[in-house]
Amino acid sequence: MAERTAVGFEGRAQLIGDRLIVRLPDDASAALPSRGQVAVDGAANGRAFATVVEPDGMRGHWISIDVELRAALGVGDGDAVAFEIEPSGEWPEPELPDDFRAALADAPDLSDTWKSLTPMARWEWVRWIDATRNPQTRDRRVHVSISKLRAGKRRPCCFDLSACTDPELAKSGKLAGFR
Structure with a gap:
């Protein structure tokens, strides 16, 4: 290491x-x-x-x-x-948004799959879901996440990991409003 x-x-x-x-x-x-x-x-x-x-x-x-x-x-x-x-070599567990937590609870077949992901990969799923202000897009991402996890996907695809994805702080993938 x-x-x-x-x-x-x-x-x-x-x-x-x-x-x-x-x-x-x-x-x-x-x-x-x-x-x-x-x-x-x-x-x-x-x-x-x-x-x-x-x-x-x-x-x-x-x-x-x-x-x-x-x-x-x-x-x-x-x-x-x-x-x-x-x-750190230790990633803290991400805080799951309520809608995604509920979707995972409604998909007990994914319990072992979710637990098998690294904490870093779990952060990526949460980041991808949280990276929009649009409620319809968010609902779709929750649904797609469940489908992708069922299909064996370990991470969301087509996602720029170096972008600022917090919708409260980001504009066009960049940290906004910083002086």
Whole structure:
């Protein structure tokens, strides 16, 4: 296994909608092993956390500062945050959206298939489903995911893993609104 190297950087928190994020500086992002999602262990202002760093669609990455970490750090829009992150071999389980969780529950024949996927592959399915604001497209993606999983597909196809796919933060596959 390749040696993992910690990456240190400082970034400014930015509030986009109700989400607080920090974009990684170019050199910190370039030090990560992928232009797509990367599971990391790290510390923000000395406070330990584990997360998945997201791609920004411009060959870089960003970190979401969740409500719990935000409260612990006492940071807000415009505040500087010092990070030390290291790629992790352990991917956390993705939070399944309610509609996809229900579809999987209605497909008990896929239980073993879903469990056999790597956590990284499960993140890709969730990302693909979540990557739209259109309710009809989302419903179709949930349905197609079940069909593809039944057909033995391990990952969604035709999906740019280096794009920013969070519909609250992305525009045309790129992190929007970042100053």
